[in-house]
Amino acid sequence: MGLTTGAAIYLVIWWLVLFMVLPWGVRTIGDDDVAKGHAPSAPQKPRMLTKMAVTTVVAAIVFAVVYVVAETGMVSLRE
Numbered sequence: 001m002g003l004t005t006g007a008a009i010y011l012v013i014w015w016l017v018l019f020m021v022l023p024w025g026v027r028t029i030g031d032d033d034v035a036k037g038h039a040p041s042a043p044q045k046p047r048m049l050t051k052m053a054v055t056t057v058v059a060a061i062v063f064a065v066v067y068v069v070a071e072t073g074m075v076s077l078r079e
Contacts, residue, residue, distance in 0.1 A: 001070055014059040021051050
């Protein structure tokens with residue numbers, strides 16, 4: 001697996017994991033605290049930096065598994 005292919009696969013995995021991690025721990029504002037112009041479904045504390053850090057770690061683990069499988073030849077799409 002080349003550098004460009006590896007980076008592209010990691011990027012796809014990272015985005016997939018991000019969309020899986022985004023809903024974790026979301027608490028909505030509720031109808032009581034809604035300021036004018038805000039949606040009542042907006043999260044109180046989105047914690048994006050934490051979610052991005054978790055996404056990076058999980059994506060690295062998943063990518064490592066994909067890399068090992070691809071490099072050892074466990075799965076081959078060429079034959």
